[in-house]
Amino acid sequence: MKFLLTLAILAAAIFVCFGSSATWGRRNNNDYLLSRQVEVRNPIKNNYWNVNVDFPRAGTVNYYNISAIYVYDNFRNTSGATPALWSGGPGYRFAQINLRSQVNRGLNSTIEIYGR
Numbered sequence: 001m002k003f004l005l006t007l008a009i010l011a012a013a014i015f016v017c018f019g020s021s022a023t024w025g026r027r028n029n030n031d032y033l034l035s036r037q038v039e040v041r042n043p044i045k046n047n048y049w050n051v052n053v054d055f056p057r058a059g060t061v062n063y064y065n066i067s068a069i070y071v072y073d074n075f076r077n078t079s080g081a082t083p084a085l086w087s088g089g090p091g092y093r094f095a096q097i098n099l100r101s102q103v104n105r106g107l108n109s110t111i112e113i114y115g116r
């Protein structure tokens, strides 16, 4: 049991270091999926993408409290974009997520926002 736990923590640590996926907050069983969007960009030569994803989208209103945000890197290798939560997030009704790609690499990330 303790070994399994250690293994899980180790796997999580490796995931954090090499993966480009991220989670903020915690999703409860009865939370709604408030938003799911896929951001895809083609690589730019000698440059990187810096994409800000705003929730709710401009011109829309969100009445729910955010409980969790999940960002999945669809590349599933080490060349995906690094996600960061720049403002809002769990406990708020808005969030701004930044995706920073690597130089000469595009990005393909899925952002899911849950709340209630």
Ligand SMILES: *[C@@H]1O[C@H](CO)[C@@H](O)[C@H](O)[C@H]1NC(C)=O
Binding pocket: 064, 065, 091, 116
């Ligand atoms: C959302 O959060 C605010 C502030 O914490 C709280 O007052 C409100 O009841 C929450 N709304 C829901 C639907 O949970």
Ligand SMILES: *[C@@H]1O[C@H](CO)[C@@H](O)[C@H](O)[C@H]1NC(C)=O
Binding pocket: 040, 074, 075, 108
């Ligand atoms: C992005 O990733 C998704 C999930 O793996 C895949 O279905 C989709 O085709 C990808 N999009 C591009 C443009 O590569």
Ligand SMILES: *[C@@H]1O[C@H](CO)[C@@H](O)[C@H](O)[C@H]1NC(C)=O
Binding pocket: 075, 076, 077, 078, 079
């Ligand atoms: C990672 O995966 C993407 C999409 O499949 C691919 O375009 C890219 O070249 C891969 N990067 C590496 C370092 O293998």
